[in-house]
Amino acid sequence: MISAIKKSVRQWQLRRRFPTSTIYAGAVADHSSTLGLHTVLFPDAIILRSVLGKYTYVQSRSVINNAHIGPFCSIAANVHIGLASHPIDGVSSSPVFYDASQPLPHFFATSASSIENTPKTTIHADVWIGQGAMIKAGVTIGVGAVIGAGALITRDVEAYSVVGGVPAREIKKRFDEETIERLLISRWWEFDETKLQKLSPLFANPKAFLDAVEEKNQ
Numbered sequence: 742m743i744s745a746i747k748k749s750v751r752q753w754q755l756r757r758r759f760p761t762s763t764i765y766a767g768a769v770a771d772h773s774s775t776l777g778l779h780t781v782l783f784p785d786a787i788i789l790r791s792v793l794g795k796y797t798y799v800q801s802r803s804v805i806n807n808a809h810i811g812p813f814c815s816i817a818a819n820v821h822i823g824l825a826s827h828p829i830d831g832v833s834s835s836p837v838f839y840d841a842s843q844p845l846p847h848f849f850a851t852s853a854s855s856i857e858n859t860p861k862t863t864i865h866a867d868v869w870i871g872q873g874a875m876i877k878a879g880v881t882i883g884v885g886a887v888i889g890a891g892a893l894i895t896r897d898v899e900a901y902s903v904v905g906g907v908p909a910r911e912i913k914k915r916f917d918e919e920t921i922e923r924l925l926i927s928r929w930w931e932f933d934e935t936k937l938q939k940l941s942p943l944f945a946n947p948k949a950f951l952d953a954v955e956e957k958n959q
Contacts, residue, residue: 770782823878
């Protein structure tokens, strides 16, 4: 009963911190995290030491640790972003020998580790990450990339690349190089809501969209 009350209070506090976000039961965002405008956390999503850009959503049971995630990203269920690594250049990779801050019952180490094992992960705007994908801490994923379901990302992903597999490899580019360059130059994800609303009928046709954007900028 007490645990349920505490959870309800934490949920209320989280929704109060981020009144423009939609936050479902069981979702968590710690005090070091920031949620942008109209973000969504589905049930049991966990956000730690991270920033989520506007209109980004995180599906159920996904865990994000020490990441900066851009706007308009779509993150499916059971995704893990910011996977930590153990140091492997010592005698043992077990944290009982180097990090007494871990939630383990016994240690030979007497202090917390000074090793940074979760460097910041950067995911740029409009990235789609499929269900069950795992992303190693410290990688960068470019604008508009697509990460296939179940993929293991161990290195940087270029803008508008579609990748998949374990470890992940590029399958194809979403568009030709000229279109990619034009999309990156447009920086459409930074447009205000009024401009996006006017352009929204063209989003299904990249060429028409870019022509309209470039005409307005002339």
